[in-house]
Amino acid sequence: MFKREVSCEKCSLRPICLASAISPEQLDEIDRIVRRGRSIKRGETLYHASSPFESVYAVRSGAIKTYSLAPDGEELVTGFYLPGEILGLEGISQQEHTSTAVALETSTVCEIPFKRFGELAVKIPSLQQHFFSIMSEEIYKDRTLHRLLSKRSADERVIALLLSLSARHRRRGLSGNEFRLPMSRYDIGNYLGLAVETVSRIFTRLNKSELLEVSGREIKIPCLTTLRESYMKES
Amino acid sequence: MFKREVSCEKCSLRPICLASAISPEQLDEIDRIVRRGRSIKRGETLYHASSPFESVYAVRSGAIKTYSLAPDGEELVTGFYLPGEILGLEGISQQEHTSTAVALETSTVCEIPFKRFGELAVKIPSLQQHFFSIMSEEIYKDRTLHRLLSKRSADERVIALLLSLSARHRRRGLSGNEFRLPMSRYDIGNYLGLAVETVSRIFTRLNKSELLEVSGREIKIPCLTTLRESYMKES
DNA sequence: TACAAATACTGACTCAGATCAATATTTCCC
């Protein structure tokens, strides 16, 4: 027995999701347009690149990765999305999805039909403002990734990703010190612009140090501050 | 004698700027909130990182670069903005500018006070939609940069930047085959995650090939299709 | 018009991380 169809109002993810900072009556309006409880199994696709853009999605549980393919078929992992996070935003301007979203583990998502959302955002200025903010945040995070890719060493990139995942767990009230990676070494390497072998070697090396305990996809960070500082020092 | 203070209505950049796809009456409303004609000389700053976020800006003429500094002072060039393009979007979510914008040559900009813009976007749904689209476009372009940085060779990165500048010139009705780079080799390298020396060597090499004629910052592309194809082939 | 400073170029050398080639381990079904 598990809870499905939790309204935004009752959703534990509300403070970090789309419906934060919205008054109760307005919450109700959002609640009416959100399609909840869609479940996707590991490896299944939420949307495909070049399918018509109709909705953005909020992750309710699980983990989703997005990737795009170059004309020659080369894959690029463009992001990892955890509960409370919104995906599909790059599709708005193109009128179609520009990446494919697949579940890394069994996940549930809330679908937010974008046309109706726009109509609502016009009626609720604070919702419009919040959505501007969510998109701006995405742009801001892309700047961080830009720096990571063009200035940081392989080790620093991997540590930065772990710290990011840790912070996102903590934000949901979970442990930031111990978690399981939902993605493969391949995905990590692809996302960070590194070869799988390099990622693997870095995990082995970090595991030998006191900074991290790695066992397959299980990660334990004994001390976040130390890890953060070691990351700083390397840069 | 030169024209200042051209209204959005009369602005030749309208089709590619913020005020595209807006009806004449509504155009008038936008016109009233835009602060026009601010001129900044080469090397002068439009806004500083960590100054309060109040406006986004549209380039009217010239060229602007944005950069951010890491805690240790390391610079990262985050973007180049040409006439008709909007900058400052990453500041929305942070309530302050997260990068510094400086003019690469004498430029004029239009300032769009963001609070008033938000109020207007609520009244004009198509304007809201268009702004969603502009932000989405920025996210989409960041994905392209992500691929460039994590999958492409130094040569391909430089060619991709040239092709992007060329396309942006053409969009304004200018020649896409001949133009002057507003930015230094250093800026190009920094933006693309390459050492200055590498950028310099690539220009020399391209100049020796038939693909490009380079003389300092003057660029001539004899055949765009050939350049585009050579770029594809290398990938 | 000249000269200092900034920018750009070139060459020699080095190295982080890619690639290639196995082997080990985990995961997923039947």
Place this chain on the structure above:
DNA sequence: GGGAAATATTGATCTGAGTCAGTATTTGTA
């Protein structure tokens, strides 16, 4: 629970681009 496929690790070798060092050219300014 067993065996195949997918994922992860490890080692040896190679290479694209970085670094260092010096020179050339352009640009802005007096």
